[in-house]
Amino acid sequence: MSAFEIIGGILLIVMAVLIIGMVLMQDSKGNGAAALGGAQSNPFTKNRAKTLDALLTKYTKVIGIAFLVLSLVVWVVGIYF
Numbered sequence: 355m356s357a358f359e360i361i362g363g364i365l366l367i368v369m370a371v372l373i374i375g376m377v378l379m380q381d382s383k384g385n386g387a388a389a390l391g392g393a394q395s396n397p398f399t400k401n402r403a404k405t406l407d408a409l410l411t412k413y414t415k416v417i418g419i420a421f422l423v424l425s426l427v428v429w430v431v432g433i434y435f
Contacts, residue, residue: 356435362428369421376414381407 356431358435359428359432362424362431366421366424366428369417369424373414373417373421376410376417380410380414
């Protein structure tokens, strides 16, 4: 194992933990059981939640793509170098 593979593996683990954390912080798309109980949303925090969720979604996609690219780079370096 080269130093690049070790560093790449550590970066992959860090990115995987970040992806998991960001997905868990995102708001669910459905109302679920809250709709059954008659829960009402606060109109003042509704837009703030949407912007935060949009930001988390964007960062999740970016880190997911970076994770895929880094995985392929570490794999190619491991095989050919």
